[in-house]
Amino acid sequence: MDYTLLNGISSPADLRRLPRTELQRVADELRAYVLESVSKTGGHLGSNLGTVELTVALHYVFNTPEDRLVWDVGHQTYPHKVLTGRRDRMPTLRQIGGISGFPRRDESEYDTFGTGHSSTSISAAHGMAMAAKLKGENRKAVAIIGDGSMTAGMAFEALNNAGVAHGGLLGDVLVILNDNDMSISPPVGALNKYLARLMSGSFYTAAREGAKSVLKNTPLYEFARKFEEHTKGMVVPGTIFEEFGFNYVGPIDGHDLDTLVPMLENLRDKKGPQFLHIVTKKGAGYKLAEADPVKYHAASGKFDPAVGFVKPATPPKTTFTQVFGEWLCDMAEQDERLVGITPAMREGSGMVEFHQRFPQRYHDVGIAEQHSVTFAAGLACEGIKPVVAIYSTFLQRAYDQMVHDVAIQNLPVLFALDRAGLVGADGATHAGNYDIAFTRCIPNMAVLTPADENECRQALYTGFMHDGPVTVRYPRGAGAGVTPVKAMTAQPWGKGEVRRKGQRIAILAFGTLLYPSLEVAERLDATVANMRFVKPLDADLVAELARTHDALVTVEDGCVMGGAGSAVTEALSAAGISIPVLQLGLPDEFVEHGDPAKLMSLCGLDAAGIEASIVKRFGVKPSVVRAANERG
Ligand SMILES: Cc1ncc(C[n+]2csc(CCOP(=O)(O)OP(=O)(O)O)c2C)c(N)n1
Numbered sequence: 001m002d003y004t005l006l007n008g009i010s011s012p013a014d015l016r017r018l019p020r021t022e023l024q025r026v027a028d029e030l031r032a033y034v035l036e037s038v039s040k041t042g043g044h045l046g047s048n049l050g051t052v053e054l055t056v057a058l059h060y061v062f063n064t065p066e067d068r069l070v071w072d073v074g075h076q077t078y079p080h081k082v083l084t085g086r087r088d089r090m091p092t093l094r095q096i097g098g099i100s101g102f103p104r105r106d107e108s109e110y111d112t113f114g115t116g117h118s119s120t121s122i123s124a125a126h127g128m129a130m131a132a133k134l135k136g137e138n139r140k141a142v143a144i145i146g147d148g149s150m151t152a153g154m155a156f157e158a159l160n161n162a163g164v165a166h167g168g169l170l171g172d173v174l175v176i177l178n179d180n181d182m183s184i185s186p187p188v189g190a191l192n193k194y195l196a197r198l199m200s201g202s203f204y205t206a207a208r209e210g211a212k213s214v215l216k217n218t219p220l221y222e223f224a225r226k227f228e229e230h231t232k233g234m235v236v237p238g239t240i241f242e243e244f245g246f247n248y249v250g251p252i253d254g255h256d257l258d259t260l261v262p263m264l265e266n267l268r269d270k271k272g273p274q275f276l277h278i279v280t281k282k283g284a285g286y287k288l289a290e291a292d293p294v295k296y297h298a299a300s301g302k303f304d305p306a307v308g309f310v311k312p313a314t315p316p317k318t319t320f321t322q323v324f325g326e327w328l329c330d331m332a333e334q335d336e337r338l339v340g341i342t343p344a345m346r347e348g349s350g351m352v353e354f355h356q357r358f359p360q361r362y363h364d365v366g367i368a369e370q371h372s373v374t375f376a377a378g379l380a381c382e383g384i385k386p387v388v389a390i391y392s393t394f395l396q397r398a399y400d401q402m403v404h405d406v407a408i409q410n411l412p413v414l415f416a417l418d419r420a421g422l423v424g425a426d427g428a429t430h431a432g433n434y435d436i437a438f439t440r441c442i443p444n445m446a447v448l449t450p451a452d453e454n455e456c457r458q459a460l461y462t463g464f465m466h467d468g469p470v471t472v473r474y475p476r477g478a479g480a481g482v483t484p485v486k487a488m489t490a491q492p493w494g495k496g497e498v499r500r501k502g503q504r505i506a507i508l509a510f511g512t513l514l515y516p517s518l519e520v521a522e523r524l525d526a527t528v529a530n531m532r533f534v535k536p537l538d539a540d541l542v543a544e545l546a547r548t549h550d551a552l553v554t555v556e557d558g559c560v561m562g563g564a565g566s567a568v569t570e571a572l573s574a575a576g577i578s579i580p581v582l583q584l585g586l587p588d589e590f591v592e593h594g595d596p597a598k599l600m601s602l603c604g605l606d607a608a609g610i611e612a613s614i615v616k617r618f619g620v621k622p623s624v625v626r627a628a629n630e631r632g
């Protein structure tokens, strides 16, 4: 493909200089470019291909960046990045030092709001629209949100707020619902059914009074006018979005620029809250992605567009996610009270098989993390044993529910926390750095940090058997490669184990960093404990290691502040023990996107980094440790 038109576009102003008749060619080139680019870097695919025409139309019609575009989740912003001067940086996408896979305010003035987590766009755009009113500025704020992201309570909280005037001020916010009838998995829930009903009665809605002025000059207008003549006297019901105070228009074809552009032009000139419902196809223009949007949601690496995603020649190592998925099925077979819950992450959380085998005990609740936790609490009240499979980063959404609905009532809910620690290419928005810190301070909550695949299986079992709330955290990808033992055995509650006996320095490892710690210990002749539990912490083991060593080193793949190392220093302080402690973990800064192993190395959390930190703090030779101790 030659990119004749694209080559001439280094900003939306260049796009706006083109005649409207050229826009389809721009869209075709852009789609081809995005596919080519993602095939070389990996990254989100289906959503980007599906929003090409929308992106072209938005930048063509609106005066960006003066008018604000807020992209929900932001996984569909590659076409936007290309049109806003970042085409030359697309080969660096999601790599260290490269551009992000999501919008970033520090990356471009066209990225008006940073995203990554879903369902924030309407709130943010409403804030921007209200700010424009308060500052007397005449500009539009546009939220572009998918049908999956629309399922979150937060999106409805925003509609509820944006649809009415505040002190006489009503923001000029346009919400564009990009309905491709897909989340990452097939969509779920009543809203999806409602949108499907709107679709089936699409011309019916288009004929509505409120929509007519917006449709003027569009091909739909004449149709709507005629339709109305035929339906005179009929009571036309409003959409739910109109009940929220929005002027609803749609559904229209989101790939048809001849409809999209005049529609947006009309909406641009209208005051107050507007709602445009467009229909698109996830993966549009790339047959393989259209046929299997779940698979083509994202590419994990390079691929040949002519062939599509292929299985690697050598089977990849078993991931923690797979270990969880297998455990869940095994446990469900043993205990019919088990119910598995996911907030819209069936594939990512390893629950496809569980869904197939136990459909009545599988709940995809949509992108609704808060609800997922309180729903689990309700189930637990009735003697069901819920397992909430959730990414560490997305659990942040449901903190109050963990505290108020689960922990205060001491309900037996098992949280299977995937993507704990750094996740790599998705970067800071998706990193699971904080869960140890924010879960361990909740009374009644137990926090388990398995070190490898087998430990993960046994920890999940241990947590499931416990009569109270438990989190079991494990990282993205594979671990040390320890094949899980099929038999499930409860781990001694709140107990760690010494894995290597050495001298002077004791490394207390939490989670998968046990393995690099063991490597380091060989070189420094240190003791290594696999702590297993952050809470209840094995305070006896901590005291014993402090008594028999000159210094302690804590190692974890979570943030140092408030993390497992802090739990150790609190235990030492409570016992009145004074000993030098080096706390290693993730720094007090957001770690950006990139190769996860390289990022861990940059954070000093690979074997070389752990060793270097110990040597730096306590001296090269173990004997120097005592001197450091004496110095305090
Ligand atoms: C709070 C939150 N939960 C879960 C996710 C993971 N996630 C990313 S995209 C996505 C599906 C979004 O569906 P939709 O908004 O319809 O966009 P589409 O992928 O169809 O383009 C999900 C569940 C997320 N980013 N944020």
Ligand SMILES: CC(=O)[C@@H](O)[C@H](O)COP(=O)(O)O
Pocket (backbone or CB within 6 Å): 073, 075, 116, 184, 298, 348, 419, 423, 426, 476
């Ligand atoms: C955009 C988003 O939130 C998801 O698509 C996320 O990128 C999935 O991450 P995993 O690849 O770790 O499942």
Ligand SMILES: [Mg+2]
Pocket (backbone or CB within 6 Å): 146, 147, 148, 149, 178, 179, 180, 181, 182, 183
């Ligand atoms: Mg969707």
